Amino acid sequence: MKKGWDQLFPPPPSCRLCSTPVSPGLGSGIWDRICFSCRKGLPLIAPPYCRRCSRPLGERKEEDLCSGCRRSPPDPLDMNRSVLRYTAFPKELIRLYKYRGRERLAPTIAELMAEVLLRQGWRGDVITFVPIHPDRLRERGFNQAERLAKGIARLVRLPLRPVLERIRPTSPQSLRSRRERLVALRGAFRLAPPPRRIRLSNRTVIIVDDVYTTGATMVECARVLKEGGAKGVLSLTFAR
Structure with a gap:
């Protein structure tokens, strides 16, 4: 009986982040499935931002490099974008x-990230991800x-390949400078060894992670990918 009632009067859709009911929107995009309260807490990175690392540039009137990227020499990572x-x-x-069992959040976070990528x-050729050490994975x-x-x-609609593997754990990086992180990483x-390895020559790789802090992890991953033949390396993260 309840099933038939729900077909006649379906319950309102729920927020993809907090599960509270949301009013049906006019569109079908991911933002139409997030409640107003949650949307207020999601500060999108909008122009102006650094064209290299995606750091917001405050009141500057046009996109440019942030102070950190102007001081730093070019590195193997070509560009980062964060949501x-x-x-x-x-x-x-x-x-x-990551830590409290809410793995069901992954599809929503991924959809927000894919929207920014599109x-x-x-024009990447393959998508990969920052690997974690086997001990951390267990x-x-x-x-x-x-x-x-x-x-x-x-x-x-791009192929996903586990191009990299982590062979050495590192201690917590939160209190280290970017230079110290680069050395530690x-x-x-x-x-990744065969058969997981793919041909990287003349390919642009998009590497995914959850957070971009100093960029040291992405830079080290990009270095390995470039040395392996990748033409370009771009990174995409949820937060910056």
């Missing part, structure tokens, strides 16, 4: 997703970046 500023609500979503107009049970990359690859990644 949101790493403020309280995005930080909480990532915490729930809007950016990147502890957590899944790689959060891999789950996101799978969803993004499906939405943008040196040699932490390598190309």
Whole structure:
């Protein structure tokens, strides 16, 4: 009886992030399936932002390089784009997703990321993800970046390949400078051995992770990919 009643009077759709009912919108995009309260807590990175690392540039009138990218020499990572500023609500979503069993958030986060990738107009050849060390994988049970990359690859119709593997764990990086992080991460990644390895020559790789902080992890991954023959390396993250 309840099933028939629900068919006649279906319940209102629920927010993809907090599950509260939302009013049916006029569109069918991902933002139409997120409630107003959650949308207020998701600070999109909009122009002007650094054309290299996606850092917001405040009141500047046109896109340019941020002070950090102007000071830093060119590195193997060609460009990063992030969806949101790493403020309280995005930080909480990532915490729930990675550490509190809310893995169901992955498709929504991936869809928000895919939307930015498509809007950016990147022409990548393959999507991959930042690997985690096997010890961390056993502890957590899944790689959060891999789950996101799978969803993004499906939405943008690009092949997903596990191009890299992590061979050395690193201590927590939160209190280290970018230079210290780069030193600590040196040699932490390598190309995945056959048969997982793919030909990288003349290919542009889009590498996915949840958060971009100093960019050190992405730079080290990009270095390994470029040394393996990749033509270009772009990174896509949920928060910056």
